[in-house]
Amino acid sequence: MTKDPYELDVRPLLKSGSDPFQAIMSAVDGLAPGQPLKLSATFRPVPLFSVMAGRGFAHQDQPLGNGDWEVLFTPEEQVDEVRVSAGDTDLDTWPDPARQLDLTDLDPPEPMVRILAVVEKMQAGEVLFALLAREPLFLYPELAKRGHKWAGNFDAAGETYRILIRVGGRKGHENAAD
Amino acid sequence: MFGATLSRWTMSYFAAALIFLAIGEVMMVLGFGYPVSSIEAPETLALVHTIALGWLSLLMAGALLQFVPVLVGRPLSLPGLALPALVLLVVGITGLVLGFVSLAGAGSFSPLLLPFGATVTIAGFGLLVIVFATTLWQARPLPLPARFVAVGLGSLVATIALGGTYAFVLAGLSDTQAAIDLTLEGLSLHAALGLGGWLSFTTMGVSYRLLTMFMLSPDRERQSSRIVWALGAAALGIVACIVPMILSGSAGRVVLLLIAALAGVIAIGIYMADIVRIYRGRKRKLIELNSRAGIGAFAALTVATIFFLALAVSGQIERGVGPLVYLVTFGWLTGMGLAQLYKIVPFITWLECYGPLLGRMPTPRVQDLVVETRAAFWFRLFYLTVIVASAALCLDNASLFRVSSLGQLIAVNALLWEFVATRRLSNVPSNLRLSGGFARPHLFFPPFQSRRQP
Known part of the structure; x- marks a missing residue:
């Protein structure tokens, strides 16, 4: 049961000089259970990878050719509670x-x-x-x-x-x- | 806290159950009840309730007290109700059976014993239902085997509600038309919900967990097992729905019964395929006697299902219902019960005696508490007598049935003796038996100042 990813393009925010972190986090909070997030940015958002890993998301990144990057964050399979x-x-x-x-x-x-x-x-x-x-x-x-x-x-x-x-x-x- | 501790009263339930089984076997040897009497005779009802309530239901209750916590991974709620429930059940079932005996004209007991016994029995089961229902409710969402138990408990409630009604009608205490209609038409529903729902469906659910555990088979929830649950629950739900239809005199009951029977048969078919997969998929190549002896019970369930289909297709259910119920009760339920007792009793005894010593000094293995070669002989004799007795019932040969019941009485008593030997640690090598100065376990009654949690 793969859900369609929620697409978030933060390039306009970055180009206008503001920090997209809050926008990304509120998008993550709004995801349905099991729903991936597709993020477009003007650079490869390496610091975000560990933040998202801490929230249980794996990432796949690919360059879009014009210096922009697209990253797909997929929620990892639910493991049993400890x-x-x-x-x-x-x-x-x-x-x-x-x-x-x-x-x-x-x-x-x-x-x-x-x-x-x-x-x-x-x-x-x-x-x-x-x-x-x-x-x-x-x-x-x-x-x-x-x-x-x-x-x-x-x-x-x-x-x-x-x-x-x-x-x-x-x-x-x-x-x-x- | 997570985890499962030893259930304090399980061994007492098992002891009471085995005594009722031995009494039932003696009744069959003496020719008390079917096939010497008719299927509807009070003598037969006394025999049937000795086995279905005294033996199988007490066995199931004792096993659930130990295994419901294992199924849901949390301790039992209200464990203090287990002992009062046992006392009420033993008194109630004894009263009920003696009530049927007095209906048969034997003995000079008051006819009021029947409703008295039924009421006390219902009170005992009521306490147990409260214990299990509370535990399951707090453990939601339930794993699949526990969902089987939940449906089994629902069937138990419906069964004892019907049974209680019959007891008051038969004692002449109730003469409302509805109660009389239920007694005349609802008897097969009472039997189907009791044997099929409470005893068989619960056994099926628990077997999914226990067999995979004992044989190291994959135990992920399978789609097929979920279908078994859904079909079985639907079949039992339909049967329960027929009760209000009898009360309101609605038509269409036969069609509904046919649908329920078909769903039940398909569920058993898929269940058997699951069981074959569990046995084939085991990591453990050499299996222990409890799993080997269980094969006889599964074979009996399969034969009983095919027999039921043949009877239904040829329209001879009425004629074959005796051997059919016998095969389900003794081949499937009693066979499975005895086979699993052969694992549960040594395991509980081992954990009780040696659990605190593990790792600190040499301790015996669970297998050291039993002698499988000896018990295997008695299991073979048991299943042989089930085959011969079933054939005798098909052939209407009461003498052959009584002779084979004598063989079964011997096999059951020999196995009972094996359980006692296990409890007494008689089979354990003497250098390991009571290492650390631990006292021998009590045979079937827990010590009052126990180290164990209830």
Whole structure:
């Protein structure tokens, strides 16, 4: 279901010397879900690419021959919302993963067994990145009980579940050893 | 919080369900109800409700308490209602069955047991419907398997509303013309909504999720599965709409029933194609016994559907309805129920006992809690008895039916014993059994001071 792009020509604005940024952003806000934006400008609007990427748009640019550029911004396929563990989970402060696991070929509950085994051997504060074929619904409560934080979602194709687990301090389950 | 925890009362529902199944099998061995009595006889109604409510509905309710959170990825709402619902259902179903027994002239129970049992049963189901409906409502938009469950719950509400009406009419408490008309003409609707809607349609929806999970098959929502849902929901909706038509005496009910039957048959056809695709598309080449034993149930559903078509085309539905209902109830629903219990019981037990220990010390695998070769024999015996008993019903041979029911009673009890052994961790190698000093799980009743969340 491809929608017709909304066409916005900011060349008159640029030629009159005004900043087209507000016009572009209000055009983006007015887009229907899934609708692309076709932008015409007098130069290649490189700074805009990262702004639009941050709003979930990919870009394709082509010169129009007379020094002008045309850029097609297409909304990237919706990915699942990220599910995160309860409490304060600020992913920006997490370090890069220290361990990576591909568990997509294992049947449940083996991915859960492997993840918990690896997590037990990691240092507090380290992060594990794992790929699974299913969302590990029974793993979440066990991670929470052991004081670990997590964040995960499906990839854009909806086939692989990606989870980041940050190992918490050693607490919880004090009764496991008694 | 996202995620699914162990359902506190599921194992108790399963235990009650299996006891009702064993009682039902004993009734069949003793020749209580069809085929020794007629299909309409009170004895048969006692047997049918022991199986459909006591066994299959309690099994379904226990399974949904555990799996609705898995289907929608969020915890159950109002989990505290699960225990009162179980108590009401066990009391209500027992009262209902004894009410039918007293209608049959056996035993000297009050005839009021029937409406009493029905009312208490409806109250029990009512609590469960509140639990599931609230959970589903809060989880919108629903994934496809959960939409099957929603339609199944709607069918359950319609089924028990009809059933409650019949109970009051049969006990002589209601003599309004509308209620009597419903009792005379609506019985097939009650059976279709109960067996086809609540039990079968819900099983179909849950199977989409469980089978792909157990066999590592692709589980993206397919267009064909959505069509199964739409056709099945339409068929059940039409059947439910016939109830007000009976009350108003409108014509055209036969045509509508035919349309509903056709939609239902097409839905089952597409569903079976989906199931074959799930089995073929699995990443896991060696499949476990629950998935192998499930094949027998799918075969029974296919044979039952073809049998239904043949009966409908030759105009002999009345004559073949006994074997047809038997095949659906025992081959498809009971076969599927026992097969999936063989996975669910060890999984729940394993998670309960070893979940907190995972990664910290050596723990057994889920497969270590069962001995598949032993159970496989009992599943074979079970399906063999289903085939022989179905043939016996087609041939009107009550003795053969009772003998094969005896074989089925043995198979069911052997499987029941396998579940007990699993709960007791009897099959786990002794060096791994109770590592960490964890206590053995309670057989079917949760401890009152549990570490688990309800």
